[in-house]
Amino acid sequence: MPDLPDPPGARPAGVPAPRPSAAPRDDVDVGPTTWLDDLLAQGGDATSPIGLAGLSTGHGQLDPPGSPSSRQAARADDRALSRKAAPATPSAFDVCQAGIVLRALLAVHGVLLLGLAHVAVGWVDWLARSALAVAIALPATLMWLALVCAARSRWDRLAPMGQWAAMCGLGAVCALLPWALIVQLGLLQPSGLGLLAPLATGAALAATLFQGLLLRARLRLPATTVARLAELQSRIRPHFLFNALNSAIALVRVDPAKAEDVLEDLSELFRAALVGSGDQTTLGEEVELARRYLAIEQVRFGKRLQVVWQLDAATDAARVPSLLLQPLVENAVKHGIEPAAEGGTVHVRTQLHKGQALISVTNTLPPAADTRASAGSRSKGQGMALRNVRERLMLLHDLTMRFEAGIVASDRYRVRIAVPLHTD
Secondary structure, three states, X not given: OOOOOOOOOOOOOOOOOOOOOOOOOOOOOOOOXXXXXXXXXXXXXOOEEOOHHHHOOOOXXXXXXXXXXXXXXXXXXXXXXXXXXXXXXXXXXXXXXXXXXXXXXXXXXXXXXXXXXXXXXXXXXXXXXXXXXXXXHHHHHHHHHHHHHHOHXXXXXXXXXXXHHHHHHHHHHHHHHHHHHHHHOOOOOOOOXXXXXXXXXXXXXXXXXXXXXXXXXXXXXXXXXXXXXXXXXXOOOHHHHHHHHHHHHHHHHHOHHHHHHHHHHHHHHHHHHHOOOOOEEEHHHHHHHXXXXXXXXXXXXXXXXXXXXXXXXXXXXXXXXXXXXXXXXXXXXXXXXXXXXOOEEEEEEEEEEOOEEEEEEEXXXXXXXXXXXXXXXXXXXXXXXXXXXXXXXXXXXXXXXXXXXXXXXXXXXXXXXXXXXXXX
């Protein structure tokens, strides 16, 4: 894809550029129509390529590196990072998600319908029994999920044994109420066990659901995802560190201020990758981190790497997994820019639409002649990074997130993500 022309009034190369406007334009990111195209197609003003000076910090005009105000700001950032509270432990009672509700309903109804298949005398009898079972199980399950969601902060404060007792007891009561209503209407004759049957069934199914929720919460704990975190933290590749340091060394004599910018960006990247701020962060923070990464890479590639930002500030509060954008833009540089003799363009876009934050990272693809020898390793490396991003998005947002990746218009690779814009 040819480089985008500079907009009217563009600053000369090397002059700090202001942060791009919030609303994106709708005529840049084109390709095959999918579920996300209509969402991403709506937007406002023009894109603006960002110069190196603006990219290195993620802001517009800044104090000169090394000035007292710059150093004071850096120390303030360090103090703010050290005061940052530890991330909240994932809660097993966070059931206010469509994916969890759907899975819970399918699990409960599946168990009941399979159990009825063993006592039914035929298909008609099985269907009749199943209809009554659904009439009891559906409101009971929804009631249990609603109560768990509404009082989740209270459940979290209970001891483990108290949580188990509360969930089982709540399940028993939720099963008893619709069962009693069906009996009162004369649609069901109580068994010889009387009230014990719905109470025991409700408690047992609630215990099963609660165990599944506990396992899901443990998957999100840092202590149980050491391997994934190690993979995540190692994404900033060692040779990228060497290249960044070499770039800074080369700039020390000719441009000390820019060399300091490179080292500051590099230290911020490694602080985020090695220290981290928990399992999730905001999209705005991820954009700033991606800016720093691309600023360092622009020092290395020069004019071969063109970066276009289309950012909507309304999406900055969206919660995303830590280090979401950095591996995506790293893939774009590694597989799209580095192999191409003429370089290429990386296009990062965010937009708010109907309560969802939409994220798009697109890079031009190198000619086949430039990449034929390394096509296999490139595909494997890119697939691992994308799979990790998809899994972490699923852990955080479950079925409310959307993820797509693939080649568009035969000369570009695009990753597109949609996540709900909630900050709770």
